[in-house]
Amino acid sequence: MDWQKGERSQNVEIDSGRGGGGFGGGRGLGLGGLIVLAILGWVFFKDPTALLDQGGQPGQGAPTGQVAQVDPQQRDFVSAILGSTEKTWGDLFAANGRQYADPKLELFSGGVRTACGLASTAVGPFYCPGDEKIYLDLSFFQELKDRFGAAGDFARAYVIAHEVGHHVQKQLGVFDQVQRAxxxxxxxxxxxxxxxxxxxQADCFAGVWANRSEQRLHWLQPGDVEQALTAASQIGDDTLQRETQGNVVPDSFTHGTSAQRVKWFKAGLQSGQVSSCDTFAGAL
Known part of the structure; x- marks a missing residue:
């Protein structure tokens, strides 16, 4: 992926560590079952970090986090991917007579304080609708490669685009509709x-971004799409449950199977149309 072609976002922030929350031993809980706890918490409309936080609540003396140490090239990569999503979704919203509000993306290390509560690295990348921010500890990308076998720039870009997909849902009112339902x-x-x-649906929106950004930038290279599909397949509920507990329990699914995640990412990728992403109607 020739990501250097991407438009640079001005919305990437680095956590100073002053507002972070320390979670001693949180990483030992294992990423397999916690890969996106913070998103799940907001899907369930409760503080996601209740499953992790034993160190106090915001404003009650929670321990401080670490100042994020960010490699300049990694920050540039994140800025390029986020910038390309801003262009993609800005154009799509404008074409439908709406204005897209760009999200912020905060890079952190160890733990971070958000409008959704305290979160640790163990929860993986997540989107907080309360402050309309994406939170990312860049160490997740190494884990994505080492543990899940999803290496490459486009696999990492897919992760960011998925979180941006949740922001798009917030802009479109999907979060409110789910709350009412x-x-x-x-x-x-x-x-x-x-x-x-x-x-x-967030996976499908990531596919829409991939389609539209490729049409504009021509930045994908052989094997890139396969990288993203590998990432999607490795974080399906069935795959994670089989790895962490040895059996699959569909009644506890929260993100969809590996096959479904691949299917819906490909739906957005192949069409480039938001209309292809109505996951709330019919069979999955």
Whole structure:
């Protein structure tokens, strides 16, 4: 992936460590079952870090985090990918008579304080609708390669684009619609739950970005798409459950199977159309 072609975003921030939350031993919980806990928490409309935080709540003397140490090239990469999503979604919203509000992306190390509560590196990359920010510890990219076998720039770009997909959902009112459906008794977990449908739509939106950015920048190289598909397949509920607990429990699915994640990313990638991403209607 010739990511240097990407437009640079001005919305990448680096956590100073002053607002971070320390979570001693949090990483030992294992990424397999916690890869996107913070997103899950907001799908369920509760503080996601309740499953991790034993060190106090915001404003109650929670320990400080670390100043994020960011390699300049890695920051440039994140800025290029985020900038390309801003261009893609800005154009798509404008074509439909709407204005897209760019999200912020904060790079952190160890732990971070957000409008959604405290979060540790163990939760993986996540989007917080409360402050409309994406949070990313760059060490996740190494884990994506080492543990999940998803190496390469486009695999990393897919991760960022998926989180941006959640911001697009916030802009489109999907989070509010899911909230109302939940209050009316719609199931969240399970193979057909709203959580799965919301996550698969974010995958599809990532595919839309991949299609549109490639049309504009011509930056993909042989093997890049396969990198993203590998990343999507390795973080499916069935794959993660099989790895961490030895069996698959569809009733507890929150993100969709590996096959579904690949399917919906490809749906957006092949069409480049938001209309291809209605995961809330019909079979998945």
């Amino acid at each position: 939940r209050e009316q008794g719609a199931p969240m977990e399970g193979a057909n739950g709203l959580s799965v449908r919301q996550e698969l």
